[in-house]
Amino acid sequence: MAQKSSIVTDSGKVRRVIVVGGGLAGLTTVIKLCEAGIPVDLFSLVPVKRSHSVCAQGGINASVNTKGEGDSPQVHMEETVYGGDFLANQPPVNGMAHAAPGIVYMLDRMGVPFNRTPEGLLDFRRFGGTLFHRTAFAGATTGQQLLYALDEQVRRYETVDVENEKGVVVRGEKMVRKWEFWDFLGIIQDENGRAVGITAQDTKTMGIESFIGEAVCLATGGPGIIFGKSTNSVINTGTAASEVYQQGACYANGEFIQVHPTAIPGADKLRLISESVRGEGGRVWVPKDTKEKRRGRDVPESQREYFLENKYPGYGNLVPRDIASRELFLKCFHEGKGVYNNKSGKNELEVYLDVTHLPKEVLRKKLAGVLEIYEKFANEDPYENPMRIFPAVHYSMGGLWVDFEKSADGKLLVGSPRNQATNIEGLYAAGECEYAYHGANRLGANSLLSCIYGGMVAGPAIASYVKNLDRSSFDVKSSTFEKAVKVQQSKYDAILKMDGPENPYRIHDDLAQTMLRDCTIERNNAVLEKVIAKIDECEERWHKVGVTDSGPRANQGAQFVRHLKNMLILARVIAQGARNRDESRGAHYKPDFKQRDDDNWLRTTMAMYAENSNKSHVNYIRELDYPLLGKTVHVTDAVDISLVKPRARKYETAGAASANAKGSEKTDEKTAAT
Numbered sequence: 001m002a003q004k005s006s007i008v009t010d011s012g013k014v015r016r017v018i019v020v021g022g023g024l025a026g027l028t029t030v031i032k033l034c035e036a037g038i039p040v041d042l043f044s045l046v047p048v049k050r051s052h053s054v055c056a057q058g059g060i061n062a063s064v065n066t067k068g069e070g071d072s073p074q075v076h077m078e079e080t081v082y083g084g085d086f087l088a089n090q091p092p093v094n095g096m097a098h099a100a101p102g103i104v105y106m107l108d109r110m111g112v113p114f115n116r117t118p119e120g121l122l123d124f125r126r127f128g129g130t131l132f133h134r135t136a137f138a139g140a141t142t143g144q145q146l147l148y149a150l151d152e153q154v155r156r157y158e159t160v161d162v163e164n165e166k167g168v169v170v171r172g173e174k175m176v177r178k179w180e181f182w183d184f185l186g187i188i189q190d191e192n193g194r195a196v197g198i199t200a201q202d203t204k205t206m207g208i209e210s211f212i213g214e215a216v217c218l219a220t221g222g223p224g225i226i227f228g229k230s231t232n233s234v235i236n237t238g239t240a241a242s243e244v245y246q247q248g249a250c251y252a253n254g255e256f257i258q259v260h261p262t263a264i265p266g267a268d269k270l271r272l273i274s275e276s277v278r279g280e281g282g283r284v285w286v287p288k289d290t291k292e293k294r295r296g297r298d299v300p301e302s303q304r305e306y307f308l309e310n311k312y313p314g315y316g317n318l319v320p321r322d323i324a325s326r327e328l329f330l331k332c333f334h335e336g337k338g339v340y341n342n343k344s345g346k347n348e349l350e351v352y353l354d355v356t357h358l359p360k361e362v363l364r365k366k367l368a369g370v371l372e373i374y375e376k377f378a379n380e381d382p383y384e385n386p387m388r389i390f391p392a393v394h395y396s397m398g399g400l401w402v403d404f405e406k407s408a409d410g411k412l413l414v415g416s417p418r419n420q421a422t423n424i425e426g427l428y429a430a431g432e433c434e435y436a437y438h439g440a441n442r443l444g445a446n447s448l449l450s451c452i453y454g455g456m457v458a459g460p461a462i463a464s465y466v467k468n469l470d471r472s473s474f475d476v477k478s479s480t481f482e483k484a485v486k487v488q489q490s491k492y493d494a495i496l497k498m499d500g501p502e503n504p505y506r507i508h509d510d511l512a513q514t515m516l517r518d519c520t521i522e523r524n525n526a527v528l529e530k531v532i533a534k535i536d537e538c539e540e541r542w543h544k545v546g547v548t549d550s551g552p553r554a555n556q557g558a559q560f561v562r563h564l565k566n567m568l569i570l571a572r573v574i575a576q577g578a579r580n581r582d583e584s585r586g587a588h589y590k591p592d593f594k595q596r597d598d599d600n601w602l603r604t605t606m607a608m609y610a611e612n613s614n615k616s617h618v619n620y621i622r623e624l625d626y627p628l629l630g631k632t633v634h635v636t637d638a639v640d641i642s643l644v645k646p647r648a649r650k651y652e653t654a655g656a657a658s659a660n661a662k663g664s665e666k667t668d669e670k671t672a673a674t
Contacts, residue, residue, distance in 0.1 A: 018041045027048070031459070039176070058444060059125060059136055087440040154176055218244065224394070228515070259321070262277065263391065265349070283357070284308050428458050518531050525590070
């Protein structure tokens with residue numbers, strides 16, 4: 001029998017859901033829970049408006065078809081699964097693509113300052129993997145505008161009083177309580193393994209506390225800092241996902257890491273140059289003369305090699321990111337045709353991304369934010385000089401495994417407690433920290449969409465779960481929460497006492513260089529064996545760390561030691577998954593296995609944590625059972641391909657005939673699977 005109230009216990013305590021992560025996925029989840037009347041505790045490692053979603057530049061996809069090109073949500077879905085090399089379960093993608101126009105209109109009503117056409121309609125630009133103008137954008141700072149808009153909506157709920165089902169106000173309780181500068185340490189599980197709360201650490205006082213939650217939703221972003229030089233923020237260590245993975249959550253498709261083709265090479269980190277630059281007409285090229293000493297702007301058109309346009313005449317510079325990155329790597333690394341450096345006398349791992357042929361007023365209107373970043377960090381005017389760029393680690397298609405329930409029309413069954421649920425009862429995930437929407441490769445501008453859509457799905461799913469629980473987390477013995485705090489405090493105290501000879505930042509640098517060099521664009525089994533051996537070595541060195549700070553307040557050194565261990569554990573999932581998957585699919589490319597192997601590898605990689613002799617291991621499984629509201633749900637690694645039949649990806653000729661087509665002259669690739 002369900003609890004009398006899903007909002008207030010019989011003793012008057014407010015039953016809250018815990019959302020960890022204040023980016024687009026987390027904020028959307030909070031909004032949908034509040035709309036369902038469920039109070040929320042929102043935790044964030046940084047101020048919510050500093051969440052990594054703020055860094056997104058290019059836009060958000062939605063097939064509104066204002067330009068009359070014949071685009072539709074159906075085509076969007078088909079191109080997404082096609083671009084992801086058919087590794088994504090298709091019903092969630094289908095639901096996302098069909099919800100996309102409504103999401104963009106919702107954001108517009110919230111006040112997001114989207115660019116508009118002269119007629120006042122929402123403007124759309126092209127992004128990779130499609131021939132349609134499908135990407136709504138707010139200049140080149142779309143992520144920031146979306147994050148701020150959703151943050152305003154959540155702030156409103158911080159002022160709204162909690163009411164029970166009868167409309168009676170609970171004094172002193174607001175719908176949303178925000179906990180910024182708190183580091184997630186792990187979920188708290190009851191005697192049956194159900195998530196009933198979390199432990200977290202205040203990064204100012206370093207105090208560790210427990211928090212009761214009827215359910216927990218992680219929306220904590222990706223693990224890009226495992227690779228060191230990344231377009232990700234330094235907070236993107238993947239620590240939260242790693243923690244729950246170690247507590248029994250399944251991690252899926254970890255080997256699929258997206259390398260963005262265009263970033264600014266830098267000594268400290270790699271700063272993204274958005275795909276929107278190519279979407280607005282930016283062109284990628286290298287000089288035909290490998291010893292070309294003139295500056296890019298002085299190289300005549302006839303002496304430039306536009307290699308993406310030559311090889312992919314239909315898509316040109318907007319082929320999917322995995323393909324573009326491999327082509328840049330081929331040009332620079334294998335062919336040695338990168339931009340020549342007069343000082344070193346070598347060809348650098350750089351190509352040109354050129355917008356100097358475009359009107360400056362258009363660039364300032366649509367791309368000012370990203371061009372300003374280039375000018376600031378490269379100390380060169382991109383309006384007058386071609387930009388020098390190279391691929392960089394950008395996004396994780398893999399993440400925590402989450403379930404879904406398919407509706408009769410091939411989308412998602414709205415409100416099903418299975419949607420976005422991990423295999424740990426009461427634990428949900430949304431955004432980049434889960435794996436559901438992108439398969440083996442994410443199409444540009446689908447990330448903001450998947451974060452918001454994932455939150456829109458997770459909110460009702462969690463609300464349904466909470467309303468059907470047979471008991472509250474407040475019914476769990478207090479000793480369960482006290483024990484969890486003691487365990488985490490003991491772990492932290494042990495870190496503070498670490499006085500070995502190893503520097504944790506050097507260990508991270510060694511790990512990051514290895515992962516970046518040997519586990520990104522091209523993967524070789526013999527080399528991957530060495531990567532795994534390096535992870536073994538780094539794990540052993542971690543136990544000999546000397547903590548760099550033992551202070552009682554704002555101790556970032558001790559916090560980093562904890563994050564480092566979690567990064568090492570996820571690095572193993574990534575590297576071992578890459579070693580095992582003997583095929584090339586999407587972002588996972590092995591020159592020794594160049595073909596996609598649907599017979600053996602059209603399946604989800606499902607990883608479970610194991611530990612032996614104080615060292616992490618990965619157990620790979622093909623199926624699992626998990627509990628949900630008194631029932632057992634059985635799932636396998638099979639990919640749902642019920643909507644679009646898998647076929648080979650061919651972007652070389654695809655769309656070539658339609659690039660200048662009129663009327664009904666379209667290739668079948670432009671309609672993606674008709």
